[in-house]
Amino acid sequence: MSSGVPETKVLAIASHVVYGYVGNTMATFVMQSLGCEVSAINTVHFSNHTGYKQVKGRKTPAEEIQQLYEGLQQSLLNDFDVLLSGYIPSAEAVEEVGKIGRELKYNSAMKPGSFFWVLDPVMGDAGHLYVSEDVVPVYKSLLRHADLILPNQFEAETLSDVKITDLSTLATAIQTLHHSYQVPHIIITSIRLSKHSEKTIPGSYSTSAEGGPGEDEIMSVIGSTARSDHSPRLWRIDIPIYPVFFSGTGDMFAALTVARLREAVFEAGIQNTARWQSPDDVEPTDLPLAKAAEKVLASMQAVLQDTYEFYKNAIPAIEAIDERTGEAMEEKAIKKRDKLAYLRKTKAAEVRVVRNVASLINPPDVGNYRAVAVDVEFTKDEGDSQPGELTVVNSGGGADHGAVHTENDSR
């Protein structure tokens, strides 16, 4: 049933929404469906995710998070194997989560590998913070306690203080995170590659056409597990981009990664190695982190493809309402009509995770999402590249290139 994932007790600290699937509402079900025991501390109790542009509910104060953890402590319920921390709305609350992570780490100090912290430093996207600025230094202070971090490109820049404009700076950012903060495992969850640069490079990745993912861009997931000298071992998996914004995909990624990484770590026999670090002679694509990410992305793409089909089928009815009511309307009425259509479309784009549990348990077509090792080179002087472009050269297989855009990832 649980496809090989060993019994795993996860403390998940993230948001709860009544309707839809983001934060813990996504992560809890995903991890449970893979057999994990999930204890969820909810950092918000919201009616829906913020993609709807209106929301009611309450943020959980830092002291409530602390009390809930104290409640676990006093009843001997805090023997977690993994901490997965996601969206936390205030610097004070991030600090409390930091205390929890450090305490769990301290408790496990005598048993290497028995506790692992997956930290998703949810701070912003596309060049903008959506938490207050005082959250950034708190996250920086926590990084050294985290075992795996899952920043998007903007968050990686923010945490490393390295602006990612090309491959060299990407490598520098990852190396900085490995080195300065001694984070052993990093996945940057979204680097966009434009079709523009594909055109300039023969043999580059081409997305599937009709009815499928967007044709303009592809996205790469780039990860690394440090060697003992903190140098990165980089791998990459390309994934399609859909022309729809799906909320909660970052949380789905994190949750699947918890389960699949633990599975891969047991398969590699390094579950009793501190921080699940692979020996230095393990190649990038043989890393448990890369193996895990292949299954994670195969599951995700199956779920998102089904969601996209559902979304496309729902759109005509939503737009028919638009047209029917579109004639001779006052501006206010048009505004209301547009708002309702927007809400309906946002709802239609809720990730269909429950009805696709089979794809979570048995990721289909994993072969399409094989990690490839990447070497990095400066590209600024190459003729074909635009200023600020990033070139990622596959060491295994054909060359894939693409410009970095600081657009929304799909978190």
Place this chain on the structure above:
Amino acid sequence: MSSGVPETKVLAIASHVVYGYVGNTMATFVMQSLGCEVSAINTVHFSNHTGYKQVKGRKTPAEEIQQLYEGLQQSLLNDFDVLLSGYIPSAEAVEEVGKIGRELKYNSAMKPGSFFWVLDPVMGDAGHLYVSEDVVPVYKSLLRHADLILPNQFEAETLSDVKITDLSTLATAIQTLHHSYQVPHIIITSIRLSKHSEKTIPGSYSTSAEGGPGEDEIMSVIGSTARSDHSPRLWRIDIPIYPVFFSGTGDMFAALTVARLREAVFEAGIQNTARWQSPDDVEPTDLPLAKAAEKVLASMQAVLQDTYEFYKNAIPAIEAIDERTGEAMEEKAIKKRDKLAYLRKTKAAEVRVVRNVASLINPPDVGNYRAVAVDVEFTKDEGDSQPGELTVVNSGGGADHGAVHTENDSR
């Protein structure tokens, strides 16, 4: 994957605990694993269930419940097929949930069968209320809007104002709820039958021996769907009792019932019939409610049997700690030791629902949990029975008898 349960959007209003499985923490996963989309409004945010005898966290105020529902309304997210309401900590909050239930009912008025309210009137057990007294009249005022209620024996007594002391009063209680409140479907989730009375009645139910459920008692689940004249159609399923208190089983029962009843109602083709009421000529054991309960109880017993095995395996280590530290201890230390052992045992008894998802999806041995029709008779004048005893006579199959105890059910 979802074993026939049609796509179902459920609003679940109950408690959230960080560790363990009760309330929404139980119900959400159970319903999701059967393919339901679940929107959870959490009435508490607690570290653990109260079986640990110590808990930290917060009750959700009534106005927060109201605001969260408003949040759903304003974004068109309240198109639920089913409302499942469970533990609600205050009369004000029960009133808010009542408003939500009535609003959803009103919205669906033009489409019979399109909305169904499963109300678990969590108020108390074993003769004691564990909510404040002012909750009782509020629940009474809501009953006429509920489509299925799931009281335990004490709650059925409290709501019907009928003391259940024998079969006649049991029937009266159910008939009162059908008639006075026009609740079409009722399941009384626990009526205990003592071995004492088994001994006096040849051919009575006998529990499996060694390593299995308790040998002293069995428990019956008794349900009814009213005919159009509000008369009950009673059926019964016997289930084993385990010698351990499992928290959250009432919530597991309710969640499974939502999914399985909806499945059975579609199979019977009455999903567009108001309140899913079967025609008068449908026999008790052919009711969708009875068909659903068979699968529900088969799933539950498989999960509880596995939980019980886990519990039994965990006990020796817990008790070994007791003995090792038992010599020459001061009273305070003994008290602390006993408390720790109690906490560990309570933890070991957490229902293993995640690792047993296969039994939720494919209930094993359903044939062992067939509903039988029951006729009711006064028994007070029969020699073999004790005062206050209840005799339930199977109309199909052998006679099963047993005394009613107002003990804890396993909620």
